[in-house]
Amino acid sequence: MLVKVYGAAVQGIDAITVTIEVNCTNGIRFFMVGLPDTAVKESHERIVSAVQHNGYKFPRKQIVVNMAPADIRKEGAAYDLPLAIGILASAETVSHAMLSDYMMMGELSLDGTILPVKGVLPIAIKAREDGFKGLIVPKANVREAAVVNNIDVYGVDNIREVIGFFNGEIELSPMIIDTRxxxxxxxxxFELDFEDVKGQENVKRAFEVAAAGGHNLIMIGPPGAGKSMMAKRIPSILPPLTLQEALETTKIHSVAGKMGRGASLLSQRPFRSPHHTISGVALVGGGTFPQPGEISLAHNGVLFLDELPEFSRQVLEVMRQPLEDRKITISRIKYSIEYPAGLMLVASMNPCPCGYYNHPDKECICSPGAVQKYLNRISGPLLDRIDIQVEIVPVPFEKISDIRPSEPSAKIRERVIKARRLQEERFADVPGVYCNAQMNTKLLGRYAVPDAAGKERLKMAMDRFCLSARAYDRILKVARTIADLDGSESVSVNHITEAIGYRNLDRANWAG
Structure with a gap:
């Protein structure tokens, strides 16, 4: 007989309902159509073994399986469970009375154990949108799917439980969690806190400004100055995730299979730190089987690139468009997928190949021109998207040995949240703009106009340090954020002065 069961295919960070039609007739052959990949076709052997191992007979008939819509490629072993239930229901081993009320996904092992799968959260969201009564998933994924309300989510360990549930022999209990x-x-x-950082007050201030305005930041300093240590503490001073941001971020990590066993909703902003040998595809996403890259995994959080000049120039250049548009579109012959990429870029680098240019104690041994050549590994257009450039020097012994704790992250975070609230109110009527770093030229002319003294100071800095025109807008954006931290309506000369101090690499004489 012909039966229908329901699963889902994940495209990008969203899911599409897949209707699996199974028909058993007289014969001995097995047909599967609907653009299944190799892993889906191999499910036949896993299903036969799982069914027989649990004491059920696999139907000795001709079985035809159609997976609709047929123009969307079905990938992975997550279709094992709906395929198995569909085949058994078509052979009348499983009752088909409730099949239309439930969506199900899960990979089968040979003994019938149901293994975890990727993308359960967007699948749960789609099941609720399409009006299904419930969703059946592996027990390892149940908390992740139960984040979605108004739908019953059941976690199962073995195919016997699913068969017994549809036959009315056992009763499954839906997972209920208090998401909020x-x-x-x-x-x-937070495991890491700024109170553990000794000294570096000017760098902490730069981090506070960057967090308050959503600005990209780069640190330049010798080895051992604390660049990586401080970068790892940035999430502790960023504003907390909203529920909407958390849901969006969790969807991306769910699709990428980065959710831990038993995990539910991500509650802290992601911090991603890829190695400098990363490929362009791993950074932006895509591949034969499309997956989100590090740029998207850092959405609503921080992407930290340590030793920036050591990254391939081609890899760095692919970041330019996502940093500007806050999204990445992967276009290939067979598919076109859009992933979000609203991140804060934090990078670090040595000032030269030996690492000791401008060091207060150690002498740089690099040859003439080596410093500038090293800096030229980072293109001007990429630096153009980094608002804050701050120099770091080693902490002296007196500060390292000071046992008094520094200012904790919680206090810095309070000031950051207060500044972000001002920006939310300011840009409430401007779609797509949530913080100062996203302001365009028109918004700068409306909200970041300095006073007369500030204009004069900015003009003096442009002339004295040979600052480029591209630095002008960046200084105004950062100055607007500094004013917000001070609770000031206007941008004054003090705010402009501090913002100018965050443009080290733009100075014509910085590299000698």
């Missing part, structure tokens, strides 16, 4: 309570409880639990 868990989300807000875990927002303040």
């Amino acid at each position: 309570a868990e989300f807000y409880d875990r927002q303040e639990n």
Whole structure:
């Protein structure tokens, strides 16, 4: 008989409902159509073994399986469970009375154990949108899917449980979690805190400004100055995720298979730190089987690129468009997928190949011109998208040995949140703009006009340090953020002066 069961295919970070039609007739052959990949076709052997191992008979008939819509490629072993239930229902081993009420996904092992799969959260969202009563997923994924309300989510360990559930022999209990309570409880639990950082007050201030305005930041300093240590603490001073941001971020990590066992909603902003040998595809996403890249995994969080000049120039150049548009579109012959990329870029680098240019104690041994050549590994257009450039020097012994704790992240975060609220109110009527770093020229002319003294100071800096025209807008954006941290309506000369101090690499004489 002909039966229909339901699963889902993940495209980008969204899911599409897949209708699996199974028909058993007289014969001995097995047909599967609907653009399945090799892993889906191989499900036949896993299903036969799982069914027989659990005491059921696999139907000795001709089986035809159609996976609709047929123009979307079906990938992976996650279709094992709906295929198995569809085949058994078509052979009348499983009752088909409730099949239309449930969507199900899961990979089968040979003994019938149901293994975890990727993309459960967008699948749960799609199941709710399409009006399904419930969703059946592997028990390892149940908390992740239960984030979605208004739908019953069941976690199962073995195919026997699913067969018994549809035959009315056993009763499954839906997973119920208090999403909001868990989300807000875990927002303040940070392992790393700025109170552990000794000295470096000017760099901490630069981090505070960057976090308050969503600005990209680069640190330049010798080895051992604390660049990586401080970068890892940035999430502790960023504003907490909203529920909408958390859901969007969790969807990306769910699709990429980065959710831990038993994980639910991500409650802290992601921090991604890829190695400098990363490929362009791994950074932006895509591939034969499309997956989000590091840029998208850092969405609503921080992407930290340590030793920036060591990254391939081609890899760095692919970041230019996502940093500007806050999204990345992967276009190939067979597909076109859009991933979000609203991130804060934080980078670090040595000032020269030996690492000791401008060091207060150690002498640089690089040859003439080596410093500029090293800096030229980073293109001007990429530097143009980095608002804050701050120099770091080693911390002296007196500050390292000071046992008094520094200012904790919680206090810095309070000031950052206050500044972000001002920006939210300011840009409430401007779609797509949420912080100062996203302002265009028109918005700068409306909200970041300095006073007369500030204009004069900015003109003096442009002439004295030979600053480029591209630095002009960046200085105004950063100055607007500094004014917000001060609670000031206007941008004054003090705000402009501090912002100018964050443009080290733009100075014509910096590299000698």
